[in-house]
Amino acid sequence: MKLAVFGAGAWGTALAASAATRHEVVLWARDPAQAALIQAERENRRYLPGIALPPSLAIASGTPVPELAARCDLAIIATPMAGLRPMLHSLASCERPVAWLCKGFEATGSEGLLGHEIQAQVAPALRAGILSGPSFALELAQGRPAALVAASGHPAVREALVGAFHGELLRVYANDDITGVEVGGAIKNVLAIACGLCDGLELGLNARAALITRGLAEMTRLGVALGARAETFMGLSGLGDLVLTATGDLSRNRRVGLLLARGSSVQDATGSLGHVAEGVLCARAVVARAERLGVEMPISRAVSRLLGGELKPRAAVAELMARDPAPEVR
Numbered sequence: 649m650k651l652a653v654f655g656a657g658a659w660g661t662a663l664a665a666s667a668a669t670r671h672e673v674v675l676w677a678r679d680p681a682q683a684a685l686i687q688a689e690r691e692n693r694r695y696l697p698g699i700a701l702p703p704s705l706a707i708a709s710g711t712p713v714p715e716l717a718a719r720c721d722l723a724i725i726a727t728p729m730a731g732l733r734p735m736l737h738s739l740a741s742c743e744r745p746v747a748w749l750c751k752g753f754e755a756t757g758s759e760g761l762l763g764h765e766i767q768a769q770v771a772p773a774l775r776a777g778i779l780s781g782p783s784f785a786l787e788l789a790q791g792r793p794a795a796l797v798a799a800s801g802h803p804a805v806r807e808a809l810v811g812a813f814h815g816e817l818l819r820v821y822a823n824d825d826i827t828g829v830e831v832g833g834a835i836k837n838v839l840a841i842a843c844g845l846c847d848g849l850e851l852g853l854n855a856r857a858a859l860i861t862r863g864l865a866e867m868t869r870l871g872v873a874l875g876a877r878a879e880t881f882m883g884l885s886g887l888g889d890l891v892l893t894a895t896g897d898l899s900r901n902r903r904v905g906l907l908l909a910r911g912s913s914v915q916d917a918t919g920s921l922g923h924v925a926e927g928v929l930c931a932r933a934v935v936a937r938a939e940r941l942g943v944e945m946p947i948s949r950a951v952s953r954l955l956g957g958e959l960k961p962r963a964a965v966a967e968l969m970a971r972d973p974a975p976e977v978r
């Protein structure tokens with residue numbers, strides 16, 4: 649297969665490198681200087697340091713996005729959520745399957761849209777989907793095994809994603825519930841900030857297990873309200889990615905929570921990462937969307953208020969613990 653990966657951050661680079669051992673892959677960077685550096689060093693030192701890129705991986709910049717996509721069997725959008733709308737706009741008339749890797753709700757505008765909802769607005773004719781699931785870029789790039797989920801309403805997109813990425817180190821499962829897969833990937837980032845805070849404040853393992861479990865419940869409530877299937881949240885993009893991101897110190901979102909617990913400002917915590925932390929960017933949009941649907945999301949709401957400077961870490965914990973008793977299953 650021929651693949652184009654648009655976005656040379658940590659995850660785009662890791663997936664492109666992984667697929668390049670079996671397919672013809674081009675990694676496209678929007679910054680020509682970054683592309684030239686990656687090409688010269690055969691390493692993406694800025695976003696994925698210490699990983700030698702396979703000689704077969706081509707690096708591009710400058711080529712217009714639609715032109716490069718038209719030459720491929722599958723186009724992958726590997727930007728953060730903030731870049732998804734413009735990328736989909738550029739790819740609107742692409743006849744090949746397109747999939748994004750971004751995990752979040754759109755933070756700009758007032759609607760707080762998921763990726764497939766943005767696509768329905770700007771590129772409705774596209775056959776599109778998402779590749780998601782528990783995956784730290786560094787581990788995949790180090791050759792460690794992982795499992796992902798390819799979600800789309802179009803069988804051809806699911807098949808293209810499985811064909812491109814399923815292999816020795818990656819198992820790729822297919823799912824037609826794109827809403828469920830997108831909600832899981834977005835909300836786990838917000839919950840990972842909460843778990844980082846919990847661990848940074850040394851609240852203990854009991855508290856962390858409670859946060860993960862009740863977080864899964866609120867993720868599922870929002871997803872079901874948006875039309876997702878509840879069982880999707882028991883899969884790789886729900887429980888799987890939540891456990892990984894909430895407990896794994898490679899997570900940027902979890903690291904933000906740890907830093908906030910130590911007294912860092914949101915600006916310092918996110919600035920120190922050098923990478924995107926989608927949970928920070930979309931927490932407010934998640935809460936606003938849930939409120940419009942009448943869905944209760946107390947953990948996400950506490951994270952959003954903390955990030956907005958309305959609440960201190962200890963006060964957020966006290967507020968969550970002071971909530972009225974409630975049945976476990978509603």
Ligand SMILES: NC(=O)c1ccc[n+]([C@@H]2O[C@H](COP(=O)([O-])OP(=O)(O)OC[C@H]3O[C@@H](n4cnc5c(N)ncnc54)[C@H](O)[C@@H]3O)[C@@H](O)[C@H]2O)c1
Nearest residue numbers: 656657658659660727728730731749750751784785923924
């Ligand atoms: N890193 C991971 O382990 C991982 C795993 C799974 C999914 N993801 C998701 O993939 C997406 C990308 O994450 P990442 O880790 O590669 O990010 P990153 O911070 O490592 O890199 C982001 C890349 O996107 C580019 N970029 C930023 N804004 C852009 C825009 N508006 N238009 C085009 N390009 C833009 C940057 O120049 C950079 O190359 C995120 O939504 C993230 O949640 C990341």
Ligand SMILES: O=P(O)(O)OC[C@H](O)CO
Nearest residue numbers: 781782783898899900901
């Ligand atoms: O580093 P994070 O917190 O953005 O998480 C990365 C991946 O989404 C984990 O699956």
